[in-house]
Amino acid sequence: VNIVTGVYARTQREVDFPSVNGKHELISEIxxxxxxxxxxxxxxxxxxxxxxxxxxxxxxxxxxxxxxxxxxxxxxxxxxxxxxxxxxxxxxxxxxxxxxxxxxxxxxxxxxxxxxxxxxxxxxxxxxxxxxxxxxxxxxxxxxxxxxxxxxxxxxxxxxxxxxxxxxxxxxxxxxxxxxxxxxxxxxLDEKSVLLKSSSVISKVALEVLNLIEPIEDDVPRTKEIFTTLGTEQEYFLIDRALYSLRPDLKNCGRTLIGGLPARHQQMEDHYFGKIPTRVLAAMSEIELELAKLGVPIKTRHNEVAPCQFEAAPIFEEAMLAVDHNLLTMDIMHRVAHKYKLKCLFHEKPFKGVNGSGKHCNWSLSTDRGDNLLTPTSSPETNYRFLIFLVACLKGVHDHGDLLRAGVASASNDHRLGAQEAPPGIISAFLGSELNEVLNAIEEGRPVNKFLAGTETKNIRVTGTTVDLKVATLPKLSRDMTDRNRTSPFAFTGNKFEFRAVGSKQSPSFPVTILNSVIASALISIRDDLKKQMGDKPIASTEDMLVVIRKYIIETKNVRFEGDNYTEEWVQEAAKRGLPNIVKSPEAFGRILSEKNKSMFTRLGVFTEPELESRFHILSEKYTKDIQMEAQTLIDMLIQHVIPSAFSYRRELSESASFLKQLGEESGPEMKYLKQLTPLCVGLQESAETLEEHLVKALEIEDINAAADYACYSLSPLIEKTRLLSDQLERICADKYWPLPKYHEMFSTL
Ligand code: ADP
Ligand code: MG
Incomplete structure (x- = not known):
């Protein structure tokens, strides 16, 4: 309570906007x-x-x-x-x-x-x-x-x-x-050198493919370079720093290991796009200002779904620069938040029971003229350039979905993937009904059904690309060719793919390296097939392109999924289709070293075998250490915070009961709470001991796979089980004895 009142009593920092003659400089000038x-x-x-x-x-x-x-x-x-x-x-x-x-x-x-x-x-x-x-x-x-x-x-x-x-x-x-x-x-020894390699590989082969299909015209200069573009939507939580400093779990592990959901959290759906709290808006403005000086083009800011959750999105840039800029963004966010006595949490699931954070990676290919190769235009069915690059993306995801899953695997992201806010461990691609129809029509060799034809009711007229609300003062709005599917891990969103499974905390570098590589690998097959089809012709004919496009539409069909990825039906359907459902990280890491993935990477020259083995080691080891650290932190919190508060409350209750008894008064209510406390105390104490024993065992395991499996299948479930007891205790323990800031305090002090 004292801390919370202290938070409100503090003076607020003001953003120091640079100004000339009393007028703020424009962001474009800075x-x-x-x-x-x-x-x-x-x-x-x-x-x-x-x-x-x-x-x-x-x-x-x-x-x-x-x-x-x-x-x-x-x-x-x-x-x-x-x-x-x-x-x-x-x-x-x-x-x-x-x-x-x-x-x-x-x-x-x-x-x-x-x-x-x-x-x-x-x-x-x-x-x-x-x-x-x-x-x-x-x-x-x-x-x-x-x-x-x-x-x-x-x-x-x-x-x-x-x-x-x-x-x-x-x-x-x-x-x-x-x-x-x-x-x-x-x-x-870093993320960037392989990202650079993957970028140059995909640039090269994409240009080769383009050169096979782009008609040579005298007055149009040929494309000289193709590069990947990336826009990273960064989600994050902000909480007051004073409260943060009292939570060893947030400090050590980035997430709360204990803590019950308050009565009000995200059920009212009133936080998303809501009014941004004043202190947060000031911090966001200063973050944007600092980033603008560094040439990082932050465009969008808003409240996210969970309490205290926010998002920042930049204007997309060439992928390598966008990765640098995302890392700078996280760094500046962290530092500026500090100045506002806030703590920025990038963990994928800092709070149990409310949405976690991701980093949607919007990815596309662009020519040096700024032509986006994934723009469908108004008639995608005859836009063969678009279709070729589209099927390349599908093939990349189809052939190496498990690798994409591995690229986003971590102890922290496991808490988010497959929960109700993020796609499961099954990698599939969403195209939207119209594109899906275009691909189906090509596959079946029939004309495309233009089913965006429209509908009309008394109040609304929908035509192909417009919605008319029939209110004279409201302009007609244009609608996109595809609707959204928020549940897909890899969704086509108008003119780019959005890889949604990426974790908020991780560098986008590895996932983008993988995307570049698997799509480059697909483009190599496509290039070779096109060449075979073309024979001696310098430029592919429509027929040549259609043959190749059709082949890949058929080959990659089972990776396309338009439905709700969060449902149990999809899990079963995906199993029927033979798509891997990789729920836990250790299994995902193993896929990095599968023959198929290894040979793809080494053939492209993006990774050598020792480099891949090293990746596998680092990721597995980090995973294991993360969970071991959680176990140790939880043990400490139980012994130093949770159990002692139960003891204090128990003592108060028992003293009170015994006094009342001496006075000949009724002590029923006290005794009732006391009786509930005792088994929780016993359970928590036993849990702390069991966790300790398991942790000792865990630290002795030398084999890297066995250690990760042990963390995943033994330690992690124990941590979750222990939490349930602690959360029950938190509910019945008198607030004055509870030493840790609770969810509702952290959620309501911005
Ligand atoms: P939403 O939340 O609806 O997914 P946002 O506008 O928040 O959309 O974010 C979309 C992101 O995609 C932005 O960072 C934007 O710059 C990026 N983006 C748009 N076009 C491309 C493209 N061609 N290549 C890569 N990223 C893109
Ligand atoms: Mg998005």
């Missing part, structure tokens, strides 16, 4: 201010240097030393003008976060005056410092690829991602250099 991007580089670099740089970038070549030195110099001058003191390579080790090691620009120059050394301090930054750095690789997860005596690892500037400045203390700045992180022998 946008990218702290990025050393293309414009800044072209302004500051000598023309020939900039030209060499852009040529090398576009040609996929490495930078030469002279160019690197010139860029480093220009970047240093730019950064020092903005109060920078340090620079750092910024990379993405295999632990879902980012890493940095700061070096100051300081260097010393010694000259000799009359034989005496004269030391001058100055700021320098060389091309080689820009290009490469060597952090000690032995303390990052490598999944057995690196042993501690082979500690060398290198970070290398990813020239496709621009440098940027982030705030240090008191108005100083730090220059960030986005980098990949590889071992002494070039193996990936």
């Amino acid at each position: 946008f990218g201010k702290n990025v050393f991007g293309t414009r800044e580089m072209s302004n500051r670099l000598p023309k020939p240097v900039f030209k060499t740089f852009s040529n090398q970038l576009r040609g996929g070549q490495t930078l030469d030393k002279v160019t690197a030195d010139a860029i480093a110099h220009a970047a240093k001058v730019w950064a020092l003008e903005r109060n920078a003191t340090h620079f750092t390579h910024w990379f993405q080790p295999l632990n879902d976060s980012t890493a940095e090691k700061h070096d100051s620009f300081l260097s010393l120059k010694t000259t000799f005056t009359n034989g005496l050394p004269d030391v001058t301090a100055l700021e320098t930054f060389s091309g080689s410092e820009l290009l490469q750095s060597e952090p000690d690789a032995s303390s990052f997860p490598s999944g057995g690829m690196r042993t501690t005596f082979e500690a060398r690892g290198y970070t290398v500037w990813d020239t496709k991602s621009p440098m940027f400045l982030q705030e240090g203390p008191h108005g100083t700045m730090i220059l960030y250099i986005p980098s990949v992180f590889i071992s002494y022998n070039g193996e990936a």
Whole structure:
């Protein structure tokens, strides 16, 4: 109670919008201010240097030393003008976060005056410092690829991602250099290097396919490059930091291990898109402001379904940049929330019984002219380019659904997948009724039924693409070609696919690497089939394309599902279709190493076998440790918080009962609660002991698979069982004895 009143008594932080002459600067003016991007580089670099740089970038070549030195110099001058003191390579080790090691620009120059050394301090930054750095690789997860005596690892500037400045203390700045992180022998120790590889593979083969089907026209320039686009909708929870600090489970594990649902949570459906609480709106505005300076284009903000749950979505960008930007978004959210005395929770299921958080990954392919290859246009049935790329996506998902499931597997996301808010462990694709009809018609070789024909009642007239409400003052609205299906893990949403199973906490990098790879692999088959079909023709005919499209429609049919993915019927139907239903993570991780998936990755050159084994190790180990940590945290909370509060209340009740008895009064009500408390105390104490015994056993298991299975099938169910007892106790224990902030307190103090 004291804390909650304290929260309300605090003064509110105000957003410090930059202003000129008393008027706030427009976001468009602030946008990218702290990025050393293309414009800044072209302004500051000598023309020939900039030209060499852009040529090398576009040609996929490495930078030469002279160019690197010139860029480093220009970047240093730019950064020092903005109060920078340090620079750092910024990379993405295999632990879902980012890493940095700061070096100051300081260097010393010694000259000799009359034989005496004269030391001058100055700021320098060389091309080689820009290009490469060597952090000690032995303390990052490598999944057995690196042993501690082979500690060398290198970070290398990813020239496709621009440098940027982030705030240090008191108005100083730090220059960030986005980098990949590889071992002494070039193996990936990070998320980014494989993402880059998958991107270049899919770009290449997508262009080859396009070149086979795009008619050559004199006045239209050929597409030179294709890249993947990504928009990540980030869901998150915000709670008051003071309350957060009293919950060891949130602090250690990111989720509440105990805590009962309050009477009011999300049943009224009044939070989604509701009025954003003032403090949260201020924090969101500051987050957006900080991100705008970094060139991260946040577009949408709103309340999500669960209490205290929110979402931010950016304008989509080239996938590699979008991943960097999502990681920056999470980082800035975390830091700004702190300034508002809030805690940002990215865990997929921080609170039992209300919706968890995901990170929908909206994915598509775009040409260098900004042409989206997944745009169906108004007649998709004759848009063969669209159909070819569409069936490529279906084939990728059809052939490697299990791998996509593995890409989103974690101890935390397991709590969300298959609950009532997220798709189950069955990966299928939703196309919407019209596209589905188009594919069915092609398969059956018949004309398409235009069933968006429309309906008319007294109040509403629906035609193909418009809805008319027959109210003179309301404009007619245009409707999309497909309706939505919120339950599908991989849904076509107008002109892109939305991969919805991705967890809110994880980096989007691995799921996108997998998507790029499986679709690239599908495009390779399609390319080869098209070539076979075409014979000597330089460009595929309509007939050639239709033959290939039809083949893949038939082949991938069983991965298409238009119904409700949350139902039991789908689980059974999917089993009939032979689609894997991977409920728990350890099983999913195993799929990374299946022959089919391994050979796909190695054939494409995205992962080597040791790199895949390392992924498997890291993911399994993290999974096991996460659950072990939950078990330990729960044991501590039971012994230090939960059981003692039951004891205190028991003592009060028994003292009261005994006093009453001495007075000859009725002590029935006290005795009734006392009798309920006793078995709970016994049960909780036994649970703590059982958990402890199991944890000791768990920590002794050396085999990585056995350890993960034990965490999954022994520890995890015990944790959930124990929780039920604690939650029962929370309901009957006097509030003054309950030391942990309850759900209703955390939900109502924003
Ligand atoms: P919803 O909540 O209805 O799914 P939002 O508008 O919140 O939709 O988010 C959609 C996301 O999809 C945005 O981040 C948007 O930029 C992104 N997006 C739109 N078009 C594309 C595209 N062609 N490629 C990748 N992402 C896209
Ligand atoms: Mg969405």
